[in-house]
Amino acid sequence: MVQVTARLPEDLVEKADRAASRLNRSRAQLLRQALEYYLEDFEDLRLALDRLNDPADPVLDWEDVRRDLLDQDQGERG
Numbered sequence: 001m002v003q004v005t006a007r008l009p010e011d012l013v014e015k016a017d018r019a020a021s022r023l024n025r026s027r028a029q030l031l032r033q034a035l036e037y038y039l040e041d042f043e044d045l046r047l048a049l050d051r052l053n054d055p056a057d058p059v060l061d062w063e064d065v066r067r068d069l070l071d072q073d074q075g076e077r078g
Helices: 010-022 027-052 062-077
Strands: none
Touching: 010 027
16 A cells, blocks of 8 residues: 555644544545545545536436326226
């Protein structure tokens, strides 16, 4: 593993230490997991924004979708 040094506000370190203590983890374990979660969320958000900005991706109108689903449901009931 690579060691990384970062300067953090004292109150943030105190919050991290309290959370680590409650979770029976070290500060390093807590910060590593928090960073992993953040980066996963960041990647999900980036993908979502890419899709929203993709002009080839059709935008669905809720009323059209709702009407189509209701029509399908009524057709299956016969």
